[in-house]
Amino acid sequence: MNEQQHLETLSDIKRIMERSSRFISLSGLSGVWAGICGLAGATVAYLWIHSYYLAWDTRGSYYDNDYAALRFKLIALAVVVLTVTLAGGAYFTWRKARRNNLPIWDATSRKVVVNLCLPLVTGGFFILGLMYNNHEPLIAPSCLVFYGLALVNASKYTLTDIRYLGITEIILGILNIFFLSRGLYFWALGFGVLHIIYGLVMWWKYERGMKIEG
Amino acid sequence: MNPIGNLNKLFDSRIRLGVMSVLMVNEEVSFNDLKQVLEVTDGNLASHLTTLEENGYLKVHKGFIGRKTNTTYSITKAGEKAFKGHLTALENMIRSIE
Numbered sequence: 516m517n518e519q520q521h522l523e524t525l526s527d528i529k530r531i532m533e534r535s536s537r538f539i540s541l542s543g544l545s546g547v548w549a550g551i552c553g554l555a556g557a558t559v560a561y562l563w564i565h566s567y568y569l570a571w572d573t574r575g576s577y578y579d580n581d582y583a584a585l586r587f588k589l590i591a592l593a594v595v596v597l598t599v600t601l602a603g604g605a606y607f608t609w610r611k612a613r614r615n616n617l618p619i620w621d622a623t624s625r626k627v628v629v630n631l632c633l634p635l636v637t638g639g640f641f642i643l644g645l646m647y648n649n650h651e652p653l654i655a656p657s658c659l660v661f662y663g664l665a666l667v668n669a670s671k672y673t674l675t676d677i678r679y680l681g682i683t684e685i686i687l688g689i690l691n692i693f694f695l696s697r698g699l700y701f702w703a704l705g706f707g708v709l710h711i712i713y714g715l716v717m718w719w720k721y722e723r724g725m726k727i728e729g
Numbered sequence: 730m731n732p733i734g735n736l737n738k739l740f741d742s743r744i745r746l747g748v749m750s751v752l753m754v755n756e757e758v759s760f761n762d763l764k765q766v767l768e769v770t771d772g773n774l775a776s777h778l779t780t781l782e783e784n785g786y787l788k789v790h791k792g793f794i795g796r797k798t799n800t801t802y803s804i805t806k807a808g809e810k811a812f813k814g815h816l817t818a819l820e821n822m823i824r825s826i827e
Contacts, residue, residue: 525819532750535750535755622765
């Protein structure tokens, strides 16, 4: 064996170690897509909330049915945004995995999903509890903090950039706690702007040079 | 001293070296996951796993998921030492040429 072969062997070992322990197919475009969906959702929510308060101001009094309708519309919006985000995100990642000839559902992606879901589902029930108790202003910071923790937790099994995205989300969530009336802005910043920035950075780092074929 | 003497003969095989690489960074790996990562056939992988087991480099755990057998593999202390030794030998050889 010569030097070249030894170098190849070492890089083989490194590649196998990485591929078997980390899910590397996560696409930056999934992040950009999530950010666009987040911003669109936040804009619609802003308009709805705005017109609700406009109606209140003109009428000059609180109206129970109006509030219930707004609440229902916002929950429906959240479900739609989440579904569209996940579907698009999965599509871009599936496309990247296929291009690299890697399986999308293997031991590493399973680990990412499990470790992501643990804090995320916890957060989901926590937020349902907040809604049940009418603590709506706490929803946005809770989303940010639990999502951030979920990302940090899952980052051990995927691209390390996710760890920093997670930490930024946590910081935003903590700041939000002290500016509760600005929840929607923090939410749009965390789920919209940050996703787009990190998505673009990841795309630039890992996918820019990849051939577009098949 | 001849540096090639430090290279582990067992790791001449790319598949055996690959199995060890996977087991170094994952606590327990199933047969199917190994097959998927290394892109090899059942028979080929099985024979290499037997060789590594006979040399005490890996442990086999036979379990069940429902009725299906689920065999997982993990690295032994001896296996870890042998793998690290092999890596060091590779590095030294590259350095000695430079």
